[in-house]
Amino acid sequence: MVKVGLRSLLTHKLRLLLTTLAIVVGVASVTGTFILTDTINSTFNRIFQDANAGVAVTVQGHQLRGSGDDIGGPAHAPVPRSLLGTVRGVTGVKDAVGILQRNGATFIGSDGKPLGGNGPPTFGTNWVADAELSPFHLREGAAPSSSDDVVIDALTASKHHVVVGQHILIAFLGGAEEQFLVRGIASFGGSDSLGGATFAIFTEATAERVLDGQNMYTRINVSAVSGTADTDLRDRIAATLPSYAEAQTGQQAAAAAEQSTEATISTFIGTPLLVFAFIFLFVGSFLIVNTFNILIAQRTRELALLRVLGATRRQVLASVLLEASLTGLFASGVGVLAGILVASGLTALIGSPAGTTLALQPRSFIIGIVVGTVVTVGATMIPARRATRVPPVAALREALPETQGLPRRRIASGAVVLVLGWIAIGVALSGATGVTLQLLGGGVLAVFIGVALLAPLLVRPLALVLGWPVRRARGAAGLLAGENARRNPRRTALTSAALMIGLALVTSVAVLTASFRASADAAISGALRGDYIVFARGPAFSPQVADALRSDQRLADVSELRVSDILIGSSSQSLVAIDPASENRTLTFETVSGDVGSISQLNTAILDKGEAASSKVHVGDTVTITFPTGPDLRVRVGGIYNTNALASGYIVSLATLAPHVSMQRDFTVLANAAPGVTVADGESALKSDLSHFPLVMAMSRSEYRDFVGTQIDSLLNLVTGLLLLAIIIAVLGIINTLALSVLERTREIGLLRALGMTRGQTRSMVRWESVIIALLGAVLGLVVGVTLGVALVNALYSLGIDHLAIPFGNMLQYAVIAALFGVAAAVFPSIRASRLDVLQAISTE
Amino acid sequence: MRNPPPYMVLMMSTAPEAAQAPVATNAATAAARAVAAVKEYGRGATSVRAVDGITLELARGRFTAIMGPSGSGKSTLLHCMAGLDRLTEGSTYIGDVELGSLSDKELTLLRRAKVGFIFQTFNLVPTLDALDNIVLPLTIAGRKPDQAALDEVVRITGLGDRLSHRPAELSGGQQQRVAAARALVSRPEIIFADEPTGNLDSRASAELLDFLGHAVTDLGQTIAMVTHDPLAASHADRVVFLADGRVVEEMASPTADGILDVMRHLGG
Numbered sequence A: 001m002v003k004v005g006l007r008s009l010l011t012h013k014l015r016l017l018l019t020t021l022a023i024v025v026g027v028a029s030v031t032g033t034f035i036l037t038d039t040i041n042s043t044f045n046r047i048f049q050d051a052n053a054g055v056a057v058t059v060q061g062h063q064l065r066g067s068g069d070d071i072g073g074p075a076h077a078p079v080p081r082s083l084l085g086t087v088r089g090v091t092g093v094k095d096a097v098g099i100l101q102r103n104g105a106t107f108i109g110s111d112g113k114p115l116g117g118n119g120p121p122t123f124g125t126n127w128v129a130d131a132e133l134s135p136f137h138l139r140e141g142a143a144p145s146s147s148d149d150v151v152i153d154a155l156t157a158s159k160h161h162v163v164v165g166q167h168i169l170i171a172f173l174g175g176a177e178e179q180f181l182v183r184g185i186a187s188f189g190g191s192d193s194l195g196g197a198t199f200a201i202f203t204e205a206t207a208e209r210v211l212d213g214q215n216m217y218t219r220i221n222v223s224a225v226s227g228t229a230d231t232d233l234r235d236r237i238a239a240t241l242p243s244y245a246e247a248q249t250g251q252q253a254a255a256a257a258e259q260s261t262e263a264t265i266s267t268f269i270g271t272p273l274l275v276f277a278f279i280f281l282f283v284g285s286f287l288i289v290n291t292f293n294i295l296i297a298q299r300t301r302e303l304a305l306l307r308v309l310g311a312t313r314r315q316v317l318a319s320v321l322l323e324a325s326l327t328g329l330f331a332s333g334v335g336v337l338a339g340i341l342v343a344s345g346l347t348a349l350i351g352s353p354a355g356t357t358l359a360l361q362p363r364s365f366i367i368g369i370v371v372g373t374v375v376t377v378g379a380t381m382i383p384a385r386r387a388t389r390v391p392p393v394a395a396l397r398e399a400l401p402e403t404q405g406l407p408r409r410r411i412a413s414g415a416v417v418l419v420l421g422w423i424a425i426g427v428a429l430s431g432a433t434g435v436t437l438q439l440l441g442g443g444v445l446a447v448f449i450g451v452a453l454l455a456p457l458l459v460r461p462l463a464l465v466l467g468w469p470v471r472r473a474r475g476a477a478g479l480l481a482g483e484n485a486r487r488n489p490r491r492t493a494l495t496s497a498a499l500m501i502g503l504a505l506v507t508s509v510a511v512l513t514a515s516f517r518a519s520a521d522a523a524i525s526g527a528l529r530g531d532y533i534v535f536a537r538g539p540a541f542s543p544q545v546a547d548a549l550r551s552d553q554r555l556a557d558v559s560e561l562r563v564s565d566i567l568i569g570s571s572s573q574s575l576v577a578i579d580p581a582s583e584n585r586t587l588t589f590e591t592v593s594g595d596v597g598s599i600s601q602l603n604t605a606i607l608d609k610g611e612a613a614s615s616k617v618h619v620g621d622t623v624t625i626t627f628p629t630g631p632d633l634r635v636r637v638g639g640i641y642n643t644n645a646l647a648s649g650y651i652v653s654l655a656t657l658a659p660h661v662s663m664q665r666d667f668t669v670l671a672n673a674a675p676g677v678t679v680a681d682g683e684s685a686l687k688s689d690l691s692h693f694p695l696v697m698a699m700s701r702s703e704y705r706d707f708v709g710t711q712i713d714s715l716l717n718l719v720t721g722l723l724l725l726a727i728i729i730a731v732l733g734i735i736n737t738l739a740l741s742v743l744e745r746t747r748e749i750g751l752l753r754a755l756g757m758t759r760g761q762t763r764s765m766v767r768w769e770s771v772i773i774a775l776l777g778a779v780l781g782l783v784v785g786v787t788l789g790v791a792l793v794n795a796l797y798s799l800g801i802d803h804l805a806i807p808f809g810n811m812l813q814y815a816v817i818a819a820l821f822g823v824a825a826a827v828f829p830s831i832r833a834s835r836l837d838v839l840q841a842i843s844t845e
Numbered sequence B: 001m002r003n004p005p006p007y008m009v010l011m012m013s014t015a016p017e018a019a020q021a022p023v024a025t026n027a028a029t030a031a032a033r034a035v036a037a038v039k040e041y042g043r044g045a046t047s048v049r050a051v052d053g054i055t056l057e058l059a060r061g062r063f064t065a066i067m068g069p070s071g072s073g074k075s076t077l078l079h080c081m082a083g084l085d086r087l088t089e090g091s092t093y094i095g096d097v098e099l100g101s102l103s104d105k106e107l108t109l110l111r112r113a114k115v116g117f118i119f120q121t122f123n124l125v126p127t128l129d130a131l132d133n134i135v136l137p138l139t140i141a142g143r144k145p146d147q148a149a150l151d152e153v154v155r156i157t158g159l160g161d162r163l164s165h166r167p168a169e170l171s172g173g174q175q176q177r178v179a180a181a182r183a184l185v186s187r188p189e190i191i192f193a194d195e196p197t198g199n200l201d202s203r204a205s206a207e208l209l210d211f212l213g214h215a216v217t218d219l220g221q222t223i224a225m226v227t228h229d230p231l232a233a234s235h236a237d238r239v240v241f242l243a244d245g246r247v248v249e250e251m252a253s254p255t256a257d258g259i260l261d262v263m264r265h266l267g268g
């Protein structure tokens, strides 16, 4: 029996290749993701270890309330510079240095555009002479010594060809751009950079000024005299520290940074990639079920003969499963190797430091192989069970009757799975539970399986409808294509269902983004009254920007939206502060209840409808707001406003916020053209006013609307790009099904050729069958996708997605692309069909 | 082996001229011809001459049966004459058209227009019902069936109430009658049938042969049929006997007994 399985495997190399490819893609994604995240983590770990190598103890403020995981560790409050003296006085301290490091010192290229900063942070910091206590090591040049000196990180230097001795512009969120002399090039923790972040390193006095240091250090690094244990020194320092500061050993600091970084990488890279890997495997498993189903149908006689000759059911099962496990093992083996390629490709893509060696842990390979093999064998269980039910008499029958209709049990189970899926989605989207994402994923999965189980019911009617134009246009080839698509509903259904999955996911994301876009459009039109909007990518910026605009006579009503991180209870949020006078001039709030105008009173806040509903806050309630450093604020809720494109959550007046934050930061500035100035003139005035603030973007209202639209669309494009792989796997499935069907219909095709069907007509017949299968998948995918998308949009109502938009244009495009994929899938099988030797075909037994 | 009868020698000698002058008298009456046809399978020591120099003319409006022991080259000859396979040497004609010079596409179009087929098994497309199967050659050619001709064909097959059934729902005899109707409906130049009654019982065989006989006498159809059954062959106007790839005997207006005699004679 082993021989039977092996022989069957080796005689169909094409089938093996296609089935294998589906698994290879999934396994490569799984293994590649693990290798990638391991590599990134180990790179960071090395950097943190190196950067903290000489640091015995680090002193910082407490971790900022509400600050989460981040690359390099969670944010801590700064400490006053005076603390340095206290620390230096502790016995066992060899040296202690103060480090000020802030995000928002961005290099500006000769074209006036920021170098980097579109993603990773752009840090500014001070040079520390004691090499033991500094994460930086000079590679070239010298340390900064005068006020306009800067040392830059090696990554920026090599990427943008910056050399020692040249001048470079640096823009600060605390102010305008300034020119510096590049004195040296340094590495961070032995590496070119910290995960793509840029570093500008100044003298301490310059850092204090340009980074808005305000007499603070981000942290104090301490080295120990020899013979003093780090932990002892830590405890001794801790004993002298005031309550707002804390001490960690260098190792603890490195470990905290590593842990926080790993969590961040897993959230933003690992988990999303694994979700896609899972989708690929899921689609691939459809392909496997289908392939083995067809094979077993074709081998019915052979299997029955084996049964006649005395093989037991178990032996038949074993022979099929053996074939599946070998296929799975082979595919997974190729998959994990491909995973290495995927990982190195992605590592290069995200711009990991040169010379990174991939972290190849056995775990990555073991998981890949196990997952691939288990999915393959698991997907084969259903067809394999069918193989065991082939009765010995089947060997004697002329041919098995075609399966008409579906067994009731299957219809019932399909319906049950479908309904359960929708219930799970409904519960997940109602937001009632903590396991929302898992529940949503499980629900979507169940919907796909349910539709796949029920799809055979739809094949006949849908193929009839979709086949009609083909029949009209393509005569005999069209007629036969339609009949072929309908002749084995389960096969057609399963083949299209694989395509449905990818298309349904793309469609639901398209519905979501289109609705998001429509909602954003409406919200911008509703809330933004100003002619212009100014904002920055990355952190909030200095009030100097608004000041620069205020001094321009051609602009009027310059108003800023200020922001601070806050905690309300234990939930971290942002607090927005506006000038109450700007209401109705540059922005507007729609009152839901209470009085939105009450914001002009001190210590009064307004709140958006969604947040009010979810936190059960009403007009007249008093709420306590906690700031990262400053004193608490108790506000009365004066009004509830309708969710809005510019600001959400709690909003207070600038005067209310001022006493609670040490640093004023704006995230948006709005303005109008002054009376008598055209909008276009005002815009050019605005842009020239901001020419020294390269980090902020200024746009007219319509430009802003397009900008937001483009941002949303790029999300759609990213997701579509990744899901394209799932669609390609499904196309492999179509190729496989067609190729096997052509093989199965050898005699029939021979007969048609004998009767005068040309090669072209034969190709056309296979091609149109493929198109019908693909369109069937498209129809199912679009319907499931729209339903799913509508459910998502409804669930996200409170996030401000309050307009439902169905992207019919995109959907039509998807259907056309699916049809084209159908044509492409048919290329190989149709050539094979048209090349069949007529005589051989009609004399094949 | 016997020598060919004298008139065949005569035909062989005139054949080259016939090829050069396609409108010769012979060609005008022949629906299909083979001239010095040779079909060799394989090369060198293991080669088999399935057809070994056959010259044969199938007269228009006549029913010819081809008989001979298993492996004598009947199917091979039929395939080559029908344009399904190519000769190693010699030539075959459908009407005036020499098949060897045609491309695959031209051969396909020629088959479509001028040749009908009935095979022993697997004659029908399983996804199409009986009527669609009957008109399939016309559908493939993008032609509309002539309703009167179709009605006529359907009437003589006696399939009236079965036309919407798929092949799996028809008996073997009914399936073969559908195949015959299909071969007939486009009024081809010639119908080639390879053991069409091979899988049928005597009654179903008789029905099919009656049907084919009517096609010849009533509609003037030309038919060439390979068969092992003397009774079947006795429906033909003429029987040609093959052995080892050659024509070894001929019989006009055959009777079953006469055929049995020849077979016994040859079979030794």
Ligand SMILES: Nc1ncnc2c1ncn2[C@@H]1O[C@H](COP(=O)(O)OP(=O)(O)OP(=O)(O)O)[C@@H](O)[C@H]1O
Residues within 6 Å of the ligand: B041, B042, B048, B049, B050, B068, B069, B070, B071, B072, B073, B074, B075, B076, B077
């Ligand atoms: N494709 C092929 N390759 C090699 N030899 C072949 C091939 N087809 C037929 N032959 C040989 O050619 C000879 C004639 O075969 P053919 O099928 O024409 O016989 P037949 O008279 O139709 O026999 P039967 O009555 O059994 O159908 C046989 O010896 C056969 O083995």
Ligand SMILES: [Mg+2]
Residues within 6 Å of the ligand: B074, B075, B076
């Ligand atoms: Mg034969």
